[in-house]
Amino acid sequence: MKKKYGILLIALMLITVLANACGGGEAQAPQPTDDEPIVEQPPTLEPTPAVPAYFGLLTGKGMEQLAAERPVAVLINNLAPARPQSGLTEADIIWEVLAEGGITRLVAIFQSTENVDADIGPVRSNRPYFIALADSYDAIIAHAGASNDAYAILQRQNKPYLDEISNAGGSYWRSSERKAPHNLYTSLSKLREGASAKGYREEATIRGYSFMSEAEAEAAAVGSIKQLEVQFQLKSYRVGYSYDEASRVYKRSINDEPHIDKNTDEQLYASNLIFMQTTHKVLDNEGRLSVDLQAGGDAMVIQNGEAIEGNWVVASDGMIRFLQDGTEIKLVPGKSFIHILPTGKAINEHVIWQ
Numbered sequence: 001m002k003k004k005y006g007i008l009l010i011a012l013m014l015i016t017v018l019a020n021a022c023g024g025g026e027a028q029a030p031q032p033t034d035d036e037p038i039v040e041q042p043p044t045l046e047p048t049p050a051v052p053a054y055f056g057l058l059t060g061k062g063m064e065q066l067a068a069e070r071p072v073a074v075l076i077n078n079l080a081p082a083r084p085q086s087g088l089t090e091a092d093i094i095w096e097v098l099a100e101g102g103i104t105r106l107v108a109i110f111q112s113t114e115n116v117d118a119d120i121g122p123v124r125s126n127r128p129y130f131i132a133l134a135d136s137y138d139a140i141i142a143h144a145g146a147s148n149d150a151y152a153i154l155q156r157q158n159k160p161y162l163d164e165i166s167n168a169g170g171s172y173w174r175s176s177e178r179k180a181p182h183n184l185y186t187s188l189s190k191l192r193e194g195a196s197a198k199g200y201r202e203e204a205t206i207r208g209y210s211f212m213s214e215a216e217a218e219a220a221a222v223g224s225i226k227q228l229e230v231q232f233q234l235k236s237y238r239v240g241y242s243y244d245e246a247s248r249v250y251k252r253s254i255n256d257e258p259h260i261d262k263n264t265d266e267q268l269y270a271s272n273l274i275f276m277q278t279t280h281k282v283l284d285n286e287g288r289l290s291v292d293l294q295a296g297g298d299a300m301v302i303q304n305g306e307a308i309e310g311n312w313v314v315a316s317d318g319m320i321r322f323l324q325d326g327t328e329i330k331l332v333p334g335k336s337f338i339h340i341l342p343t344g345k346a347i348n349e350h351v352i353w354q
Contacts (some may be wrong), residue, residue: 009231013312046101049076056112057091057204058137060211060333067112072191073134075143076106083254084262090188094270095133097340098280100287102233107133110188111204118263121185122268123164123172126150129291135221136293136319138196138205138215144172144184147288166192202329207317210328212288217271217332222248223305228353230275230339232268241273249334250302271334273302275351277337280342291340298346302331307353 045083052062059073071092076085078096086132088094088204099105107130108120126146131153134141144164146154154161162168164184171194175183198307221244230239252259253340258267276299281290299312299322310324322329341350 049336057208058111059068068204071109071111071137071139071201073139073141074106074108074120075124075130077122078104078106082122083262086262087118088268089261089266090115090118093336100243109137113188120187122182123184128153129293132293139201142191146229162191162194210330211333212330215216215332220304225293225302225305231350268335271332272336275300275347277341277343277347298347301329
């Protein structure tokens with residue numbers, strides 16, 4: 001009996017040894033010998049960025065979907081009680097133009113905007129030269145009231161317009177946070193609904209501006225124009241821009257205070273600062289102006305720290321374009337601020353940099 005148990009014990013020990021030898025432990029990776037070559041893995045390559053299928057007509061920025069909507073031009077109050085305004089960071093182009101008494105008004109052009117429900121305002125009244133700016137983009141113009149001359153143009157020439165007072169009150173609302181007339185707001189969705197209800201054409205017809213490619217813009221050297229100030233008429237009103245090296249845009253200020261969007265608290269910025277000069281005439285005791293937007297004149301484009309001197313013209317397609325030696329100046333992809341300055345002194349006396 002003892003002999004039988006002894007045989008069983010020896011058999012169990014043999015089975016255990018064989019199991020361990022055949023794979024009971026962890027497998028050891030084969031070690032290379034001196035004769036075996038070591039194969040190195042190739043470096044991981046960064047994927048080539050996809051070329052966007054579409055580009056914004058007024059920004060040159062790549063887009064996933066075609067923005068084919070007709071532009072909308074909104075007249076924005078720029079008096080101190082109206083600041084900070086809402087929705088300006090959503091605009092593709094912002095024009096700054098003199099109004100009565102040496103103050104300026106902003107004409108915000110929306111075309112590729114995706115945030116259509118953002119508040120826009122405060123909205124203010126219309127003038128003939130604001131209509132001319134909207135016409136240059138074949139845009140629907142949004143405003144609250146107008147001068148007699150502006151109303152005559154809108155009505156006699158069948159312009160596409162949405163006026164809070166006369167024909168489109170439902171496209172606007174009053175905010176309780178401010179006092180009239182600095183409290184009238186709208187949104188792009190409401191304006192497009194209003195335009196559709198009136199049967200205005202909804203598709204864009206413009207060709208847009210000429211832009212560098214994103215690669216060209218990123219490769220461009222940065223010049224020395226990092227801080228600049230713009231003087232219109234009033235010494236108490238100073239527009240400033242400061243170049244941000246990281247984002248390669250100019251950030252805007254008014255009287256040394258950041259000019260921000262009330263919706264987002266984001267400082268207004270632009271890739272291109274454009275200055276054009278033309279004749280201004282005072283028409284009446286109210287200080288209403290005539291601003292010549294047909295004759296052409298001197299212009300300057302500042303981008304990436306460099307100033308490009310040229311001229312502006314009304315092209316055959318109706319758009320105001322900026323040329324140097326007869327060729328359209330390529331803009332940096334992004335937003336643009338365009339400033340209309342009076343004649344009487346050179347642009348570089350209105351625009352001062354260091």
